[in-house]
Amino acid sequence: MTEALNMAQLAVNRRNDEEMSAFLGLIYPGINDNQKGTLFDDIEKIATLTPAGLGESPNIIIYCDDDSRWRHATAEEIPGQEGRTDAQKAWIDPENDIVFDQRVDPRSLTNLDRQIPGCREVGTATRAQTYTNLRTPTPDHDRGSIVTITLCSRALTGPKIKYLTIGEIAAENLASRKASNLFKLPNIDTFKLLSATVVHELSHQILTSAIRYDDVRGANSYRWPNISNMDLLSGLENADSLAYTCIAAMLMEMGYSVDKDGDIKKKKT
Numbered sequence: 559m560t561e562a563l564n565m566a567q568l569a570v571n572r573r574n575d576e577e578m579s580a581f582l583g584l585i586y587p588g589i590n591d592n593q594k595g596t597l598f599d600d601i602e603k604i605a606t607l608t609p610a611g612l613g614e615s616p617n618i619i620i621y622c623d624d625d626s627r628w629r630h631a632t633a634e635e636i637p638g639q640e641g642r643t644d645a646q647k648a649w650i651d652p653e654n655d656i657v658f659d660q661r662v663d664p665r666s667l668t669n670l671d672r673q674i675p676g677c678r679e680v681g682t683a684t685r686a687q688t689y690t691n692l693r694t695p696t697p698d699h700d701r702g703s704i705v706t707i708t709l710c711s712r713a714l715t716g717p718k719i720k721y722l723t724i725g726e727i728a729a730e731n732l733a734s735r736k737a738s739n740l741f742k743l744p745n746i747d748t749f750k751l752l753s754a755t756v757v758h759e760l761s762h763q764i765l766t767s768a769i770r771y772d773d774v775r776g777a778n779s780y781r782w783p784n785i786s787n788m789d790l791l792s793g794l795e796n797a798d799s800l801a802y803t804c805i806a807a808m809l810m811e812m813g814y815s816v817d818k819d820g821d822i823k824k825k826k827t
């Protein structure tokens with residue numbers, strides 16, 4: 559969490575810097591000053607989030623319960639449920655009174671199955687999911703008043719998870735000889751760690767932006783090969799593009815630059 563807010567702040571600090579401008583050109587081709595202004599204003603809303611104090615009710619709650627708080631809604635909670643099969647039933651988070659009722663395929667007339675809360679779904683790579691208590695979307699992009707984010711345990715532990723934050727890599731590897739190995743092979747995607755996932759999820763909930771940050775191309779919305787090949791208007795609404803802007807800011811701060819292939823190079827001094 560700390561690193562998520564920190565990398566957002568580092569991005570905000572670089573809103574007028576040339577190096578950041580060059581980076582933005584890679585994932586937001588042709589971005590203008592207005593669009594840049596909105597982007598960094600929105601990143602600042604993430605950077606300036608504060609923990610709820612004692613006695614205050616938080617409007618963003620982060621769970622690590624693998625979505626176990628969700629259950630199928632009853633017919634009383636969601637009228638119409640009684641005629642649905644289990645697979646077609648809406649889900650409810652009774653702790654926060656949030657309903658999750660999204661069709662797997664909204665365009666299909668025959669498949670009425672509902673999506674399962676992300677961490678509960680078997681066989682997907684979903685690392686986190688964001689929910690809001692708004693039941694009907696409004697034209698002014700109201701997001702409701704409560705947002706919950708679940709960080710799935712598959713994003714926290716597992717054979718392939720070595721680091722959760724960029725800071726850990728820095729401590730263990732950056733100053734050692736391993737650093738050269740680390741940077742020769744991989745690209746910026748190596749740094750899409752839990753902290754960047756948190757930035758991504760928080761971008762979904764920015765309550766006061768004109769933009770609704772989404773995963774604009776479904777499964778093809780994530781990571782460098784996708785975000786670096788997106789047209790400007792899609793990129794500006796894509797959550798992962800915003801998250802990568804924050805990753806890049808952190809890498810710049812650590813003395814690295816990002817090229818068009820998403821490769822990381824040590825800056826010449």
Ligand SMILES: [Zn+2]
Pocket residue numbers: 758759762772773797
């Ligand atoms: Zn997302």
